[in-house]
Amino acid sequence: MTAVELAGITKRFPGVVANHDIHLSVRKGTVHALVGENGAGKSTLMKILYGMQKPDEGTIAVDGEQVTFSSPADAIVRGIGMVHQHFMLADNLTVLENVVLGSEKLYGIGAKARRKIAEISERYGLGVRPDVLVENLGVADRQRVEILKVLYRGARILILDEPTAVLVPQEVDALFDNLRELKSEGLSVIFISHKLGEVLSVADDITVIRRGTTVGTAVPAETTPRQLAELMVGSELPTPETAESTVTDQPVIQVKGLTAFASGGASLGDLAEPTPDSGLVAEDTAETAGAVKRVLDDVTFTIHAGEVMGIAGVEGNGQTELIDALIGLKRADSGSVTFLGEDITAWATRKRREQGIGYIPEDRHRHGLLLEAPLWENRILGHVTEKPNAKGVWLDIKGAQEDTKRIVKEYDVRTPGIDVTAASLSGGNQQKLIVGREMSHNPKFLIAAHPTRGVDVGAQAQIWDQIRAARREGLAVLLISADLDELIGLSDTLRVIYNGRLVADADPATITPEELGSAMTGAASGHLENEELAAQAELEEHAETPADAPEDEAR
Amino acid sequence: MKKFDKERLLLAVAGPVIALVVAVALTSVVLIASGKNPIEPYSIMFEQATFSDIQVLIINQASLYYIAALAVAIGFRMNLFNIGVDGQYQLAAMMAAVVGAHVALPAALQVPLLILTAVFTGAFWAGIAGVLKVTRGVSEVVATIMLNAIATSVIAYLWLPSVFGVKVGNNNTTGEMHKSGWVPGFSMGEAGEIYGLVILAVVLGIGYWVVLNRTRFGFDLRASGASESAASASGVDPKRMVLTAMLVSGGMAGLAGLPILLGDTHTYSLNFPTGIGFLGIGIALLGRNSPVGIAFAALLWAWLDKASPELDFHGYDKEIAVIMQGLIVIAVVVSYEAVREWGLRRQQRRVGAELAAGHVLGAANNTEKEVAGR
Numbered sequence: 048m049t050a051v052e053l054a055g056i057t058k059r060f061p062g063v064v065a066n067h068d069i070h071l072s073v074r075k076g077t078v079h080a081l082v083g084e085n086g087a088g089k090s091t092l093m094k095i096l097y098g099m100q101k102p103d104e105g106t107i108a109v110d111g112e113q114v115t116f117s118s119p120a121d122a123i124v125r126g127i128g129m130v131h132q133h134f135m136l137a138d139n140l141t142v143l144e145n146v147v148l149g150s151e152k153l154y155g156i157g158a159k160a161r162r163k164i165a166e167i168s169e170r171y172g173l174g175v176r177p178d179v180l181v182e183n184l185g186v187a188d189r190q191r192v193e194i195l196k197v198l199y200r201g202a203r204i205l206i207l208d209e210p211t212a213v214l215v216p217q218e219v220d221a222l223f224d225n226l227r228e229l230k231s232e233g234l235s236v237i238f239i240s241h242k243l244g245e246v247l248s249v250a251d252d253i254t255v256i257r258r259g260t261t262v263g264t265a266v267p268a269e270t271t272p273r274q275l276a277e278l279m280v281g282s283e284l285p286t287p288e289t290a291e292s293t294v295t296d297q298p299v300i301q302v303k304g305l306t307a308f309a310s311g312g313a314s315l316g317d318l319a320e321p322t323p324d325s326g327l328v329a330e331d332t333a334e335t336a337g338a339v340k341r342v343l344d345d346v347t348f349t350i351h352a353g354e355v356m357g358i359a360g361v362e363g364n365g366q367t368e369l370i371d372a373l374i375g376l377k378r379a380d381s382g383s384v385t386f387l388g389e390d391i392t393a394w395a396t397r398k399r400r401e402q403g404i405g406y407i408p409e410d411r412h413r414h415g416l417l418l419e420a421p422l423w424e425n426r427i428l429g430h431v432t433e434k435p436n437a438k439g440v441w442l443d444i445k446g447a448q449e450d451t452k453r454i455v456k457e458y459d460v461r462t463p464g465i466d467v468t469a470a471s472l473s474g475g476n477q478q479k480l481i482v483g484r485e486m487s488h489n490p491k492f493l494i495a496a497h498p499t500r501g502v503d504v505g506a507q508a509q510i511w512d513q514i515r516a517a518r519r520e521g522l523a524v525l526l527i528s529a530d531l532d533e534l535i536g537l538s539d540t541l542r543v544i545y546n547g548r549l550v551a552d553a554d555p556a557t558i559t560p561e562e563l564g565s566a567m568t569g570a571a572s573g574h575l576e577n578e579e580l581a582a583q584a585e586l587e588e589h590a591e592t593p594a595d596a597p598e599d600e601a602r
Numbered sequence: 603m604k605k606f607d608k609e610r611l612l613l614a615v616a617g618p619v620i621a622l623v624v625a626v627a628l629t630s631v632v633l634i635a636s637g638k639n640p641i642e643p644y645s646i647m648f649e650q651a652t653f654s655d656i657q658v659l660i661i662n663q664a665s666l667y668y669i670a671a672l673a674v675a676i677g678f679r680m681n682l683f684n685i686g687v688d689g690q691y692q693l694a695a696m697m698a699a700v701v702g703a704h705v706a707l708p709a710a711l712q713v714p715l716l717i718l719t720a721v722f723t724g725a726f727w728a729g730i731a732g733v734l735k736v737t738r739g740v741s742e743v744v745a746t747i748m749l750n751a752i753a754t755s756v757i758a759y760l761w762l763p764s765v766f767g768v769k770v771g772n773n774n775t776t777g778e779m780h781k782s783g784w785v786p787g788f789s790m791g792e793a794g795e796i797y798g799l800v801i802l803a804v805v806l807g808i809g810y811w812v813v814l815n816r817t818r819f820g821f822d823l824r825a826s827g828a829s830e831s832a833a834s835a836s837g838v839d840p841k842r843m844v845l846t847a848m849l850v851s852g853g854m855a856g857l858a859g860l861p862i863l864l865g866d867t868h869t870y871s872l873n874f875p876t877g878i879g880f881l882g883i884g885i886a887l888l889g890r891n892s893p894v895g896i897a898f899a900a901l902l903w904a905w906l907d908k909a910s911p912e913l914d915f916h917g918y919d920k921e922i923a924v925i926m927q928g929l930i931v932i933a934v935v936v937s938y939e940a941v942r943e944w945g946l947r948r949q950q951r952r953v954g955a956e957l958a959a960g961h962v963l964g965a966a967n968n969t970e971k972e973v974a975g976r
């Protein structure tokens with residue numbers, strides 16, 4: 048019996064196809080995991096199922112009956128509930144008040160509601176106390192309140208969006224026990240994650256989503272993390288073969304002992320503050336309470352002219368902080384960055400860019416473009432002080448427009464003109480514009496974060512060509528990517544980042560995506576060699592990926 | 603690319619036109635509801651606009667509104683809400699009046715001195731909010747509202763006879779300024795005099811456009827407003843930008859009271875116009891932060907102000923104009939957002955369609971690759 052059946056779901060946003068021909072079938076009384084890299088389209092799909100967005104094509108069936116949702120209220124009526132990654136609770140209200148909020152009609156707000164909460168809590172072993180203020184609860188307790196909230200509204204199908212992102216391992220285990228309770232009561236759970244170890248331990252079925260479409264399903268008992276990783280990142284793409292080495296012995300960028308501490312947000316350091324009222328969390332995080340988490344921990348490396356250094360790692364392991372420290376958006380707390388022999392640790396972002404550091408940002412919409420500005424203004428962005436965009440303190444609008452036309456031509460940005468807004472281009476064309484812009488200033492060091500994410504295969508090959516051509520001319524590149532083929536294919540040297548540390552290095556000539564994938568879980572360290580790794584892979588069947596900082600909220 | 607330029611013009615005009623139509627319609631509803639003729643008040647007010655003395659009043663009033671609205675608009679362009687223009691221009695006018703009454707230089711030096719006094723006073727007052735925001739994260743909205751209240755108290759203090767005040771009957775003034783600081787107006791004969799500093803308003807408008815659209819600083823400021831994250835990744839120091847924008851906005855605000863101070867009252871008294879800073883917010887909104895748009899909006903506002911008193915003589919309430927101003931502001935906010943989204947979608951569709959039809963820039967190396975926006 049299927050609880051939910053999604054067939055042929057397609058969802059387009061202006062310029063991008065977020066979901067394309069997605070098929071998903073969830074059996075009743077099971078935990079169904081939906082896995083895929085960030086930006087693969089998992090969240091969009093769940094928003095569609097929860098009625099927050101309407102699909103352009105495709106059908107949704109709940110309990111065998113075709114439905115259309117125009118709002119989450121419709122989905123709730125059908126018994127679908129969602130636990131968001133970011134909790135939606137009012138801190139200054141009690142658990143009871145939070146649960147009844149918006150559903151006062153169901154069981155009132157008094158004794159009846161309290162009884163109902165106690166009953167649900169008892170039945171699924173949630174251990175929720177109705178009269179505690181939410182602000183006094185730890186993360187894991189809050190999550191249970193969210194789950195209870197959804198059950199209170201009569202949900203039979205629960206969507207959990209990255210529920211483990213904010214939990215420490217013991218809490219994850221407790222959550223999984225809860226999930227098993229739920230499914231033994233006949234409820235269905237859709238579990239979104241990109242942490243393979245967890246998925247394999249809790250799910251009954253797995254659907255893998257990549258680049259907006261479902262690429263396969265897996266049965267956990269017959270699947271290894273490596274096979275799953277392979278499905279997730281894909282390996283059918285044209286592998287860019289490594290040409291003859293262009294690495295010179297001239298260091299371009301030297302990073303020494305870069306360390307940064309977590310600040311703000313829901314990192315473990317913050318969560319560890321004392322929570323007297325919630326015994327569970329206080330115990331679990333006691334060990335981390337004293338120390339602030341290091342998001343970058345003593346990172347040291349050198350990139351030479353003509354060298355591409357790839358950094359592999361599960362997202363949220365310090366890549367963002369490393370990029371920020373290199374481009375100067377956020378200073379590291381200690382350590383130094385040297386660029387062509389000069390200490391640039393204290394330089395501002397603008398000076399770094401003027402002096403020849405190019406930047407292809409992780410999130411092009413947030414950091415790379417002014418979406419509502421015309422293309423030629425986007426060509427100026429980031430290089431407003433440089434030729435051909437400026438003459439003295441004045442903008443050189445003619446120059447910028449002419450050069451935009453050149454970039455559009457040379458980099459095959461498909462647009463009817465340079466006066467259209469960046470938002471009206473597709474993701475791939477936006478990316479080509481960014482790459483063209485950064486390359487036009489002859490950078491000596493390029494930070495390339497996911498340079499081909501969300502880009503179609505044709506544009507991808509083109510961007511790879513650009514990077515390779517510049518590398519031949521002595522460009523040093525720091526390549527951060529979730530696409531392991533891209534990493535292996537483009538890089539001259541490879542490092543693995545885990546929990547803010549560069550824990551391993553590998554030779555891209557000999558390593559395979561599967562080997563790299565398992566090193567990313569933190570199981571292997573030191574220099575990765577083929578045989579050695581194969582042996583280690585056996586030991587880390589249940590290796591867990593880190594439960595630390597939540598992933599970037601992209602798109 | 604002519605098509606897209608026409609498109610942009612259409613989008614720019616659609617917002618205010620829709621807002622005005624809605625506001626007029628709703629005002630008429632109010633008139634009908636109170637049992638009045640819904641058409642006649644407009645014709646009375648239009649007739650007023652044809653009298654040359656009213657025209658002079660409108661232009662003079664509009665110059666104050668214009669400068670205040672420009673000050674607000676600078677903040678808006680980078681997502682800063684300077685509600686404190688009101689306090690800034692009053693305090694600045696007061697300081698200029700005090701300096702004008704106590705310093706006597708030749709006109710060629712006196713007028714620039716007064717202008718600089720006003721600029722620095724306004725910038726200083728706004729700068730407090732800027733520093734608070736940059737160093738302590740205090741919302742500029744809260745800080746500037748508080749500073750408005752403080753400015754009122756500071757002005758009351760400065761009005762004390764023991765400080766700078768001069769009592770004229772029941773009125774608090776700062777004493778008459780020296781003649782060298784008076785700026786002569788343009789005489790319109792019977793109709794009256796247009797303030798000399800209307801020229802200043804025009805110059806500020808041109809300067810605003812040039813700085814925003816033609817300089818690196820302006821680009822950084824606009825980028826910060828369009829996307830703070832993209833701007834800082836592009837190398838804009840966000841804190842410095844906030845502080846600079848507050849200072850410029852405050853400096854501009856400081857000038858808002860000068861046309862009337864140097865052109866007419868020559869003293870800062872209880873009769874000095876208040877509330878211009880708040881009206882400037884609505885005018886900047888209606889004018890879409892563009893110097894030309896703001897000019898139209900300021901004239902519209904001034905017309906509503908100066909033509910409405912006549913309504914009282916025809917059995918209507920002049921407050922109709924105030925109702926209309928309020929409705930315009932609300933309608934503007936809604937219609938602009940709607941038009942903006944509509945325009946964006948429309949352009950995305952057009953780009954998609956044009957690409958599908960093969961109208962691509964640099965079509966030489968197009969192959970069978972992807973087509974955007976479809």
